[in-house]
Amino acid sequence: MPASPIRKLIPYAEKARDKGVHIFHLNIGQPDIETPKVVLDAIKNNDLKVIEYSHSAGMESYRRKLVNYYSRYQISVDYTDIMITTGGSEAIEIAMMTCLNEGDEIIIPEPFYANYIGFGTQAGVTIKPIISSIEDGFALPPISEFEKIIGPKTKAIMICNPSNPTGYLYSREELEALRNLVLKYDLYLFSDEVYREFCYDGKQSFSVLNLEGVENNAVMIDSVSKRYSACGVRVGALVSRNKELMATALKFAQARLSPPTFGQIASEAAIQTTSEYFKKVNNEYKARRDFIVDALNTMEGVICPKPSGAFYVIAQLPVDDSDKFCQWMLESFSHNDQTVMMAPASGFYSSPGFGKNQVRIAYVLNLESLRSAMECLKAGLEAYPGRVIPAPEESRSSVN
Amino acid sequence: MPASPIRKLIPYAEKARDKGVHIFHLNIGQPDIETPKVVLDAIKNNDLKVIEYSHSAGMESYRRKLVNYYSRYQISVDYTDIMITTGGSEAIEIAMMTCLNEGDEIIIPEPFYANYIGFGTQAGVTIKPIISSIEDGFALPPISEFEKIIGPKTKAIMICNPSNPTGYLYSREELEALRNLVLKYDLYLFSDEVYREFCYDGKQSFSVLNLEGVENNAVMIDSVSKRYSACGVRVGALVSRNKELMATALKFAQARLSPPTFGQIASEAAIQTTSEYFKKVNNEYKARRDFIVDALNTMEGVICPKPSGAFYVIAQLPVDDSDKFCQWMLESFSHNDQTVMMAPASGFYSSPGFGKNQVRIAYVLNLESLRSAMECLKAGLEAYPGRVIPAPEESRSSVN
Numbered sequence: 001m002p003a004s005p006i007r008k009l010i011p012y013a014e015k016a017r018d019k020g021v022h023i024f025h026l027n028i029g030q031p032d033i034e035t036p037k038v039v040l041d042a043i044k045n046n047d048l049k050v051i052e053y054s055h056s057a058g059m060e061s062y063r064r065k066l067v068n069y070y071s072r073y074q075i076s077v078d079y080t081d082i083m084i085t086t087g088g089s090e091a092i093e094i095a096m097m098t099c100l101n102e103g104d105e106i107i108i109p110e111p112f113y114a115n116y117i118g119f120g121t122q123a124g125v126t127i128k129p130i131i132s133s134i135e136d137g138f139a140l141p142p143i144s145e146f147e148k149i150i151g152p153k154t155k156a157i158m159i160c161n162p163s164n165p166t167g168y169l170y171s172r173e174e175l176e177a178l179r180n181l182v183l184k185y186d187l188y189l190f191s192d193e194v195y196r197e198f199c200y201d202g203k204q205s206f207s208v209l210n211l212e213g214v215e216n217n218a219v220m221i222d223s224v225s226k227r228y229s230a231c232g233v234r235v236g237a238l239v240s241r242n243k244e245l246m247a248t249a250l251k252f253a254q255a256r257l258s259p260p261t262f263g264q265i266a267s268e269a270a271i272q273t274t275s276e277y278f279k280k281v282n283n284e285y286k287a288r289r290d291f292i293v294d295a296l297n298t299m300e301g302v303i304c305p306k307p308s309g310a311f312y313v314i315a316q317l318p319v320d321d322s323d324k325f326c327q328w329m330l331e332s333f334s335h336n337d338q339t340v341m342m343a344p345a346s347g348f349y350s351s352p353g354f355g356k357n358q359v360r361i362a363y364v365l366n367l368e369s370l371r372s373a374m375e376c377l378k379a380g381l382e383a384y385p386g387r388v389i390p391a392p393e394e395s396r397s398s399v400n
Numbered sequence: 401m402p403a404s405p406i407r408k409l410i411p412y413a414e415k416a417r418d419k420g421v422h423i424f425h426l427n428i429g430q431p432d433i434e435t436p437k438v439v440l441d442a443i444k445n446n447d448l449k450v451i452e453y454s455h456s457a458g459m460e461s462y463r464r465k466l467v468n469y470y471s472r473y474q475i476s477v478d479y480t481d482i483m484i485t486t487g488g489s490e491a492i493e494i495a496m497m498t499c500l501n502e503g504d505e506i507i508i509p510e511p512f513y514a515n516y517i518g519f520g521t522q523a524g525v526t527i528k529p530i531i532s533s534i535e536d537g538f539a540l541p542p543i544s545e546f547e548k549i550i551g552p553k554t555k556a557i558m559i560c561n562p563s564n565p566t567g568y569l570y571s572r573e574e575l576e577a578l579r580n581l582v583l584k585y586d587l588y589l590f591s592d593e594v595y596r597e598f599c600y601d602g603k604q605s606f607s608v609l610n611l612e613g614v615e616n617n618a619v620m621i622d623s624v625s626k627r628y629s630a631c632g633v634r635v636g637a638l639v640s641r642n643k644e645l646m647a648t649a650l651k652f653a654q655a656r657l658s659p660p661t662f663g664q665i666a667s668e669a670a671i672q673t674t675s676e677y678f679k680k681v682n683n684e685y686k687a688r689r690d691f692i693v694d695a696l697n698t699m700e701g702v703i704c705p706k707p708s709g710a711f712y713v714i715a716q717l718p719v720d721d722s723d724k725f726c727q728w729m730l731e732s733f734s735h736n737d738q739t740v741m742m743a744p745a746s747g748f749y750s751s752p753g754f755g756k757n758q759v760r761i762a763y764v765l766n767l768e769s770l771r772s773a774m775e776c777l778k779a780g781l782e783a784y785p786g787r788v789i790p791a792p793e794e795s796r797s798s799v800n
Binding site: 004007030031032033034035039040043044045046048049050051052053054086087089090093097102115118119122124229230231232233234251252254255256257258259260261262263266 | 404407430431432433434435439440443444445446448449450451452453454486487489490493497502515518519522524629630631632633634651652654655656657658659660661662663666
């Protein structure tokens with residue numbers, strides 16, 4: 001596997017730090033928000049004497065509480081429809097291994113979460129990308145585009161909703177269009193919904209499990225990492241009403257024995273997190289998004305759609321190559337001894353050449369830091385030797 | 401993947417429990433020993449505010465302490481030679497994906513840990529077994545047997561030392577013979593050493609990393625699960641001095657982000673576990689092994705070698721089929737309202753037909769319980785309708 005564009009930047013970030021430059025880390029989805037106290041307390045107050053394996057599908061008590069949690073989103077499932085995994089990552093891996101064979105294809109709108117490529121490689125599955133465009137705010141591409149590449153090896157379609165890296169929140173209508181498509185071609189529909197709680201402007205996420213008529217097709221990927229700012233507990237879930245699928249998934253789960261015990265204790269306690277916590281966190285993220293999207297769009301030559309979910313935006317920058325620009329920001333630039341680390345968007349496209357002038361920005365720092373970071377970015381864009389102000393007809397994000 | 405013989409027994413165990421029969425669980429390697437207090441306290445006293453991802457290769461502080469831990473076993477490694485994984489399971493998975501390609505072969509003496517098959521399936525790797533025999537106490541098969549099946553697709557040899565499921569402790573001489581073999585054919589040598597601490601009769605385990613001249617071939621799999629009776633923390637390690645191998649392994653590790661944070665906190669604290677703890681635990685296991693091996697060998701028609709490591713024995717029973725016998729013990733038998741659950745050995749062989757009259761017994765219960773369990777087993781063997789006392793020439797464990 002080649003190193004991702006973000007990882008290639010790490011040595012440059014280390015060198016910048018060694019020079020005494022402060023780096024605003026907008027490159028990763030590691031929130032600065034505190035984990036709810038109820039979660040931290042559950043770990044401190046645990047009274048285990050032997051840290052045993054849990055059930056391979058996860059602790060039953062936790063799975064039963066998750067049923068209640070999902071019912072708050074009108075998702076009606078039985079606890080046997082839920083398998084606890086080691087992070088959302090493992091849920092994706094197991095879903096791919098369960099539903100697809102070596103050489104099968106999965107269609108994913110791009111830009112998509114870079115690690116999907118790694119999971120595909122591990123499962124021996126080919127990812128077929130479909131471009132979604134910055135001009136449409138990364139909405140679902142037309143269904144006709146999917147149909148063009150559906151072939152005999154196509155076994156599944158996968159979305160991330162709300163999306164990492166675009167923040168796009170798929171509408172009910174888009175989900176229903178996907179439902180009709182997977183029914184027509186008998187495909188699985190995977191939906192990575194780990195940012196469910198992070199929807200703004202009064203919008204709500206619509207789960208793949210809220211769709212009717214695709215009980216055997218729908219597979220939901222979940223994780224507590226972002227929801228409770230608890231990435232390190234490594235607890236996710238694979239949820240499907242397809243009993244045969246869940247039985248096969250359990251065999252993969254049994255091979256790795258069990259998900260982490262302390263993480264499950266933390267996650268079970270997390271179900272008690274109050275709606276006030278989420279309200280406060282959402283208000284904070286919304287304020288950050290509003291600030292950052294405005295700040296970006298007032299910079300000359302920058303285009304940034306305003307997404308309704310997650311805590312990421314993709315921005316198009318007036319640069320020759322965002323891989324080079326992101327490296328230059330770390331290697332050769334500072335503004336008041338500060339600089340910004342961003343994720344070059346090329347890592348979120350599997351189609352070569354796409355995303356060349358885009359970056360992903362995670363708004364996981366407080367407003368004050370974001371303000372300084374945007375000042376840095378503005379100054380950086382003005383000073384960057386590879387600056388390109390595209391003519392209107394060249395402003396499309398894609399190469400052809 | 402087919403269900404394993406152990407898992408097939410679970411519904412029968414549930415029914416027996418429902419009838420009020422007490423089951424002695426000798427079927428799984430879940431120790432009853434208490435986790436060291438220093439480990440439990442580290443979790444209770446943690447003061448994290450945000451449960452963040454750790455480094456994909458694990459927390460540097462923990463990796464640096466592991467260097468000291470390994471030096472106690474004369475294993476000299478740098479912290480960059482160590483990658484922390486989500487249990488030993490993930491270390492095996494990543495080792496296979498890193499070192500072998502789709503369709504490549506790995507040779508493993510059998511009986512072997514049943515989950516190796518699952519990891520092989522996931523990595524698209526073919527496991528080529530070589531029979532080790534109960535008559536030799538499951539010693540390393542002759543090197544000539546390995547050479548017979550080494551072909552162009554063979555990329556690695558794997559052992560578990562001390563072994564689950566046999567308890568066999570490989571000698572330095574056996575390790576050196578394997579070293580010469582992997583050098584001759586340019587193969588990787590994987591060694592799963594998660595039972596390192598559990599060696600008896602004054603013997604010590606000899607690590608694959610203690611071998612000279614195979615720095616680029618040797619890959620050690622480790623885990624804290626058994627060492628500290630902390631299976632639920634899900635923390636293992638992949639250790640190799642082969643820098644290129646470790647760089648590739650890191651890419652797989654990055655795809656799944658990080659191993660569990662609380663598990664790493666627990667494991668780092670565990671390095672402080674006193675030698676008194678291990679001495680006490682070892683004395684306990686040794687007493688159990690001595691008891692159980694004696695008890696088994698005094699039963700008519702039972703053969704059980706006395707292994708020097710881990711906490712398992714494989715016993716040959718005077719039965720027609722140990723899958724059937726283990727099921728019968730749960731379904732149709734009880735002695736003073738008690739019965740015994742064991743692992744049919746067929747699950748530890750990938751060669752069809754082998755292990756048909758063998759079981760694996762994990763001595764993970766205290767002596768009093770083991771005494772009652774052995775009484776049950778004796779009574780069960782006497783009452784079992786499929787009892788077969790083999791004639792001497794038929795007493796071999798294998799079919800041909």
